[in-house]
Amino acid sequence: MTHIPVSVIVAAGGSADDFHACLLSLRASLGLRDEVVCVLPSDRADLRAELRGEQWLKVIESPAGAGAAERWAAGVDATRHPIIILVDGDVVLSAHWLDPVLEPFGDPSVVATGPRCHNSFGPQQAELPKEAMASAAAFKAFARQWRQDHRGEFSDVDRLGPVCVAIRRDALAIAGGPTADLPWDGLAVQGRVTVAHAALVAHVASTDCGLRGEFTDEPGAPLISAALIVKDEADVLARSLDALRDLVDEIVVYDTGSTDDTVAIARAHGARVVEGYWNEHFGDARNRCLEHCRGTWALWVDADEIFTGDAKAVRAAVAAGGDARAFFVTIDNQEGHEGGSGHSTIYFPRLFRRSPSRLYGRLHEQVVDRVTGTAMVGPQLTTAVLTHVGYTALRRTVKSKAERNLRLAELAAEDVSGITAIGNLARAQIGSGHIEEAIETSRRGLEQAKENSHRVLFLKILADAYLALKRLTEANETIEELRRIASTAFTVDEHEVKLRFAEGDYERALEIVAALPESGMNDLLYGVGKGRFAGLHIDALSRLDRNQEAAEQLRRSLREGRVPVPVARMAQVLGAADGSLAEVAELLPREGVRGLLFGIAEAPPEAADELLEALWRRYPGEPTVLTVAARVGRLVPLIRAMEWSARLRQHGFAERCTLLALSGNSRRTPRERTLAAAIALEMFHDEAALPLLNEALAAVPDDQSAPVLEEMRVLAPKVSDSIELADA
Incomplete structure (x- = not known):
């Protein structure tokens, strides 16, 4: 196929052999009208030797220490064609890769396209088997079959990686020019970004990769930065920030549009606050937060998480981290109705080296290498524990988490095809009560799953979905299928215990709980232990009339x-x-x-x-108890509302007076509302009670007016006298 002329910019990098392979594969794929500029770091004499005699390209030298953005910009300035192709110097290109990459540009709405790429960040990423990378001949054969299998396949995505991409020159200029990760936000608003699935390239991604040069720690950088993204978290943020004081050197709070006191609370607790924006993308927001961090290490914390570990031990382990790129942190989820009904533990790489890392994913974001897209992993740091209260039923309702997560999962599935997007969508569907949809999505995921961990994930979602619908036969069949592929027994037991309870076999449910470890990890790295099923354990004992137990x-x-x-x-x-x-x-x-x-x-x-x-x-004067009592007080008997009102006012919470709340509650009787307002006016001389009193009195039926007034004489005699005088 004859393609439109392009300008190819190669950022020289990798080993000399890798760079030689890149140039060899590139030259074979170019047309006569294409131009190539190689941007060579001044300190890479070994790569300069590979360019001797290569008359088909132009070499320009970049200053020592120049970052990827500067190298790309220098190459752009030295070329002229409307389509620019940026290629890292340790990329091996397959035959005919360029034709499908350029094909979408026939549509003027397309601003950028990329091939599928081994070891690349983002939706371009292609996981290749080891045998495909064993030799140049093996990759060539694999890429040929790949091209046949994916011929004509294109997907719209929200961004591409930095390793190999084609971009319209004018769109790149409007977006502000090249950046280290490329300005995908600025490009996406101008038009479509696509992946050409038939094109396949391999990124060696060695330690000499040219894209890694600028991702180093600043001299004198602090050890740990805490990074939080927040919105309307005034009820929990202060405690979260207080708990970080001895652990981190700086706290960066990226606010996505709070309307409460979140920003003021963050600043009062010494955080550096960035007032940003929300674009329905957790990964993007977290990356914008990381841009303002300075620490060698970053700790990702949510506002509703409390650090409860050993700060000194964590800092010592991180300072002696050696080659570690991340540490797994224990996240203790206080989940369930009313702050309880069980809890769960997961282990996640929340503490990671900042400069080579980024967060990827609109929802359930992951910490990945910012060049290759591979997951950042490392040892578990047992002294680092985050207690998460955000999964309680009330807080999920107040924050509309289930609906938000479903919306983001649906958008993520549109952004990126693949098994991860399907898994996140299924999890969001079951979490938001869309059970039948979760079953359908999980079945689709099972059809596409190639890795055992993905099959485990979808079977576990299916098992929970069937249990939620009381389809116990199908739940049992799914659990047995899970048993055949799971590597740990308690990956299955955590579902079987719920099945036996649903069947009414409480003795068997208790046996399974008793056999669970005190703590352990299932196949998906979620914590499993007896404590997670404490609520079910209690209910099973109760149903067996073992009340004392x-x-x-x-x-x-x-x-x-x-x-x-x-x-x-x-x-x-x-x-x-x-x-x-x-x-x-x-x-x-x-x-x-x-x-x-x-x-x-x-x-x-x-x-x-x-x-x-x-x-x-037990805790007299505790503000959090008063805060909850203010909500409950409007529902309790009048005498109790009086007691809570006095306490609230004594401790400076007059605006949350339970008597006023009761008198304005349309669900209470006119008698209760009238007496509550009268008592607030009598006891506390609160003028805010007067309109509420008039409104409540007007609602009292005529046949109840005399008894209500008689009660008012006892509870609020001065107020009742003024009403009688007014009537007279």
């Missing part, structure tokens, strides 16, 4: 700082064993109270009030 299991969990069942269920379990909710306040350590309070407002008002009263006696 159920209560003792609950007490054990509370002592460990975990709230495994909802407040109403705790009241039942403890009550059946001659206990009470007051025990919860005594048993739960202070650090566990916050997780309980996040969801306590969803409990029945009587139970919530009883537990809040016990917590108040």
Whole structure:
């Protein structure tokens, strides 16, 4: 095929042999009208030797230490064709790779295209088997078959990697010119970015890769930067930042558009705040945050996570990190209804070397090498623990996390094809209650899955989906299929225990829980242990009328700082064993109270009030208890609303007065609303109660006016006298 003339810019790099292979494969694929400029670092005499006698290209020299952006810019300035192709110097190109890459440019809406690429960041990435990279001949044969299998396939994506791309010159200029990662945001707003699947190139990605030169630590850089992206996190941010004080050298908070006090709280706690924007993409937002960090290492923290590890031990391990590029951190998720109903643990590379890393993915983003796109991995740092309260049911509802995640997963599936996008979509669907859709997506994922870990993921999602729909036969079949491929027994047991409970086989469910380790990792690196099923354990014992054992299991969990069942269920379990909710306040350590309070407002008002009263006696003056009591107070009996109102006002929270909240609550009776407003006016002389009182009085039925007024004479005599005088 005859293609339009192009300008190829090669950033010389890699070993001398790799560079020689790149030039050899490039020359064979070019046309007579194409031009090639090679940008040569001044300190690479070994690569200069490979360019002797190569009259088909022009060589320009870049200053020592010049970054990728400067090298690309120099090459652009030295060329003239409308289509520019940027190629890293250790890329091996396959035969006829250029034709499918240039084909989309027949459409004027296309601004950039790239081939599939081994060892490249982003949606271009192609995982090649080892045998395909064994020799030049093996790669040539593999690429030929690849081209036949993917002929005519193109996908629109949101970005490409920095290794091998074709871009319209004018679009690149409008986007501001080349950058280290290339300005994909600026290019994407101008038109379409595509991947040509039939074109395949291989990136050697050695340590001498020319794209790596600028990704080094600054002299004198601090050791650890904490990086947070936030929006409307005023209820949790302060505690998260406080917990980081002894661990990190700087905190960078990237705000994506808060409307509450988040920014002020961050600044008050010493964070450097960047007031940014949100573009429906977690990876992009986190990368924008990392651009403002200076540390050699970056710790990715969410606003609803609390560092609970050993700061000195973590810093010592990081300082002695050697060749490590990342550390796995323990993330303890306090998930479930009302701050409980079980918890889970995952292990994730949240602590990583900043300069060679970036976050990739619109949702469930991953830490990857910014050039090759390979996952940043390393040893587990047991002293680094983040306690995450963001998965509690109430907080998920308030933050609309399920709906947001589903929307982002759907957008991600449009951005990038592949098994990861399908997996994220299935997880988001089941998390947002779209169970049937999750089943369909998981089945599609199983059809495409080639790696065992992907098959495990989709079978686990399927098992949970069938259990959610009470389709127990299909759940059992899926669990048995999972058993055949899982490498650890508890990868399966965590689903079987839920199946046996759903079947009513509580004895078998208890046996499975008893056999689980105290802690361990399943095939997907999620923590599995007895503690995760504490709520189910308690319920199974209770259903077998083993009430004392159920209560003792609950007490054990509370002592460990975990709230495994909802407040109403705790009241039942403890009550059946001659206990009470007051025990919860005594048993739960202070650090566990916050997780309980996040969801306590969803409990029945009587139970919530009883537990809040016990917590108040244990922790008098605790602001978080008052904050929750303000929400619950509008639902409790009038006398209790009076008590909470007095406490709130005494501690400076008059604007959250429970009497005023009750009097404005249309779900309460006109009598209750009238008395609440009258008491607030009588006791606290709060003029805000007056319009509420008038509104409530107008709603009192005529046949109840006299009894209501009589009660008012007792509870608010001065207010009742003024009403009688007005009537007179």
